[in-house]
Amino acid sequence: MFKKVGRIAGSVTSYAGAVKQARGDAPTVTAWCSWCGAHCLHTLVTERIIGRSDYVCDNCGGPTVKCRYCDNMARGAGAFNGDGDQAPDYSSSDEPTKSKVANYFKERWTNELCSEHDGTVPDFSKATLRIADLSEFADLMKPRQKNYSGAAKKATFVAGKTLAVTLGGGPFAIAAAAGSGLGGRAGYGIANNYLKDIPDYNFVKVQEGLSASRHSVIVINGLLSKKNPQTVREEEWFDLTHDWVSGLRGTYDDDDIWHLNWDAKSLANFGSWAGASTGAGILAASSGLSNLVLSVSGNPWYSAMLKAQKTGAILAEALSRTEGTTFTLMGHSLGARVIFFALMALSTKDERYVRDVVLMGGAVGRDKVKSWEKAGAAVTGTLYNCYSANDDTLRHLYQMANAWLSKPAGLGAAMPPAFNIDCTDFISGHTVWKANLPQLLERISGLGKA
Numbered sequence: 001m002f003k004k005v006g007r008i009a010g011s012v013t014s015y016a017g018a019v020k021q022a023r024g025d026a027p028t029v030t031a032w033c034s035w036c037g038a039h040c041l042h043t044l045v046t047e048r049i050i051g052r053s054d055y056v057c058d059n060c061g062g063p064t065v066k067c068r069y070c071d072n073m074a075r076g077a078g079a080f081n082g083d084g085d086q087a088p089d090y091s092s093s094d095e096p097t098k099s100k101v102a103n104y105f106k107e108r109w110t111n112e113l114c115s116e117h118d119g120t121v122p123d124f125s126k127a128t129l130r131i132a133d134l135s136e137f138a139d140l141m142k143p144r145q146k147n148y149s150g151a152a153k154k155a156t157f158v159a160g161k162t163l164a165v166t167l168g169g170g171p172f173a174i175a176a177a178a179g180s181g182l183g184g185r186a187g188y189g190i191a192n193n194y195l196k197d198i199p200d201y202n203f204v205k206v207q208e209g210l211s212a213s214r215h216s217v218i219v220i221n222g223l224l225s226k227k228n229p230q231t232v233r234e235e236e237w238f239d240l241t242h243d244w245v246s247g248l249r250g251t252y253d254d255d256d257i258w259h260l261n262w263d264a265k266s267l268a269n270f271g272s273w274a275g276a277s278t279g280a281g282i283l284a285a286s287s288g289l290s291n292l293v294l295s296v297s298g299n300p301w302y303s304a305m306l307k308a309q310k311t312g313a314i315l316a317e318a319l320s321r322t323e324g325t326t327f328t329l330m331g332h333s334l335g336a337r338v339i340f341f342a343l344m345a346l347s348t349k350d351e352r353y354v355r356d357v358v359l360m361g362g363a364v365g366r367d368k369v370k371s372w373e374k375a376g377a378a379v380t381g382t383l384y385n386c387y388s389a390n391d392d393t394l395r396h397l398y399q400m401a402n403a404w405l406s407k408p409a410g411l412g413a414a415m416p417p418a419f420n421i422d423c424t425d426f427i428s429g430h431t432v433w434k435a436n437l438p439q440l441l442e443r444i445s446g447l448g449k450a
């Protein structure tokens with residue numbers, strides 16, 4: 001066993017040596033690199049008449065070969081010849097620690113397809129582009145090539161010096177791009193990966209601002225009162241956001257209002273449980289679900305919570321590609337969870353995109369000091385946490401899904417720097433927040449922080 005590994009290690013060493021010798025007057029090609037995502041020179045290492053010739057990327061030192069279907073360079077087999085820290089291996093949250101066996105084969109596998117053709121990167125040339133407004137995000141993420149890999153790949157795009165953070169903990173941990181990686185090549189690959197789980201992710205403008213303000217509001221739902229929609233049709237968007245738009249009238253008239261559409265199916269499922277308006281109804285619904293819920297993975301609540309986090313990572317990616325606009329983010333229920341995870345990712349950047357945040361009935365933990373400090377650091381204005389002690393949905397469903405280990409922010413005061421607003425006197429349950437939006441905004445402005 002050791003001998004075998006030694007022999008392969010030996011061949012890697014001689015490969016590196018060959019690259020050194022080959023450099024200088026060796027032929028080169030200019031092409032996109034599936035390791036680092038750069039458009040750069042690749043130097044010929046081994047020329048082959050039958051089969052594809054071996055190259056090395058001049059930017060990252062990764063071994064490359066031509067894609068079977070285009071002129072992009074696919075990942076070749078062998079070791080990196082660069083300075084060693086150019087392209088660290090990074091995989092998605094679905095497989096936070098890859099086995100040594102998987103790594104072994106990955107390093108020795110010559111790929112047939114470039115990262116555009118295997119679906120890991122939508123379009124190399126767009127990976128670092130900015131967007132003028134949120135409506136351009138869908139175009140940015142549109143694949144340039146047909147995906148030939150059959151099954152959707154789960155491995156996230158490897159970019160040079162990938163900067164990533166793990167957000168959340170335990171079974172709810174996800175990875176997000178961080179710092180300059182967010183809004184760059186690393187974030188592009190991660191967002192692309194998460195979008196496969198949330199195909200209806202979409203920003204829809206539901207109000208055109210009266211003035212050309214450089215400030216926009218994004219509203220995010222956490223449950224839908226709709227029977228089993230697979231997707232939400234375009235003509236339904238205005239109905240589904242009417243409560244937001246009318247609730248915000250008089251407060252945000254100058255600004256564009258965007259609705260972030262995400263995973264309508266999960267939100268409708270959740271909506272049907274939360275629609276059980278009496279405590280007894282919720283208890284009945286939740287006890288029916290308890291076996292599923294307690295098994296954690298594979299239950300609808302778990303998957304909705306995780307998808308909210310992924311949606312948050314994609315939201316952070318979208319916001320960090322905008323320029324010159326500031327945002328107010330408002331989220332209800334799981335929508336507040338989306339925002340919270342977006343803020344944690346955004347806090348790793350130097351730039352600030354978010355002015356104010358309003359979380360209503362938030363399905364996100366309220367006790368972790370470090371997480372709230374992180375989320376608060378991404379906000380230049382105020383992070384409002386609006387809660388009601390009457391929220392039986394959060395009390396039962398949320399806490400059970402978290403095995404009673406996490407207390408939701410929508411049920412009580414969260415850690416600083418959250419500015420907590422107790423709405424117990426006028427919020428009777430989880431589903432009535434948006435209907436009481438004018439009253440909530442009045443209370444916020446009355447407190448002198450808006």
Ligand SMILES: [Zn+2]
Pocket residue numbers: 033034035036037038057058059060061062
């Ligand atoms: Zn490269």
Ligand SMILES: [Zn+2]
Pocket residue numbers: 067068069070071072113114115116117145
């Ligand atoms: Zn290709």
